[in-house]
Amino acid sequence: MNLRTTCGIVLRIVGHGESDKLVTFYSPDLGRVTGIAKGARKSKRRFVNKLEEFTLLQLDYRLPRRQTGLLLISEAEVLTAHLILRTDFRRYAAAMYICELLIRFTRDNDPDLKLFALLRWALASLHRAKNPLKIVLLAHLHLLEVAGYRPDLHRCASCRQAVGPGRNYQLQPVAGGLLCDLCTAGHGTHLPRMSIQTVSLLAGAQTLTLDRLDRLQFPRQVLVGAATALYHFSIHLLQQDLHAWTVLRALTTEGQTYPAAGRNGIGPPG
Ligand SMILES: [Zn+2]
Known part of the structure; x- marks a missing residue:
């Protein structure tokens, strides 16, 4: 399986098992996708402070073996952290x-x-x-x-009258x-x-x-x-x-x- 790269904004992170994280992100070329970051809950160095909600990441991943499976995220780099959020x-x-x-x-x-x-x-x-x-x-x-x-937002959907004063x-x-x-x-x-x-x-x-x-x-x-x-x-x-x-x-x-x-x-x- 070839290693691929994309960027994406993290929408949601959930723990998966004892050591993994599921990362749902929105990417300009993939759309909304979910990947699995193996070992991310055990503070593996490559993922520390990177897999966080609202962060724009560059992600290295491999395609899932099955059509419906999860992307396998192998590396992540922070492009924009949006820390204050x-x-x-x-x-x-x-x-x-x-x-x-x-x-x-x-x-x-x-x-x-x-x-x-x-x-x-x-x-x-x-x-x-x-x-x-x-x-x-x-x-x-x-x-x-x-x-x-x-x-x-220009007219009433029932009487079809244009939006106007007095109502x-x-x-x-x-x-x-x-x-x-x-x-x-x-x-x-x-x-x-x-x-x-x-x-x-x-x-x-x-x-x-x-x-x-x-x-x-x-x-x-x-x-x-x-x-x-x-x-x-x-x-x-x-x-x-x-x-x-x-x-x-x-x-x-x-x-x-x-x-x-x-x-x-x-x-x-x-
Ligand atoms: Zn009306």
Whole structure:
């Protein structure tokens, strides 16, 4: 088996047996793949401080013997560590959520350069960011687009009226887009209502390229409401929960009265 080289961003690490680690990463040429690093739990020198979440690595690997097997990772070199994402708990929770989104919205061995670019942008932006929830919101919005689930933020999916003043909107998963408050009467009361300001900011963010997203500013309440709306939209699409959201929401909505939701016993560190 020939030795091959790729680069990839680590999405998830789990222990495997007594001495190995399973490393799920997203690579521009392989897509989402999982490899096994033999001996990595026994602090073998070649893997020390390298196999960490959110790190951009150069990886030497061999193909699995079977089609469905794991890549055999033989060496790893750190290209970008993104260390602060593992030491600052808010940014850690944000990065975990983005990685969970990427894992859930992708399949194995289905590379997409746009997704790799989006992930790279998101982690680099979190590294610089003072407001992790803003990066989460923008990454989530663009991930939906790349994954083929771009919500229409310009008109109500039911009455088809263009978004306009005097109404509030919900991002309704069942409708696949916005519903105005005339069309949601009595439905979806657990979903956050978004003002026209929020909807317009999101619609604008959809059209911007990654290099221009950092400049956008969102009022805090807009961020929380919009990020919550995208969470509900995605768990409906995925038909499963996104576990990192609970921690992220608790950390990013401290002191907020909106959305009024329990913390499920999870609070900020220390
Ligand atoms: Zn309507």
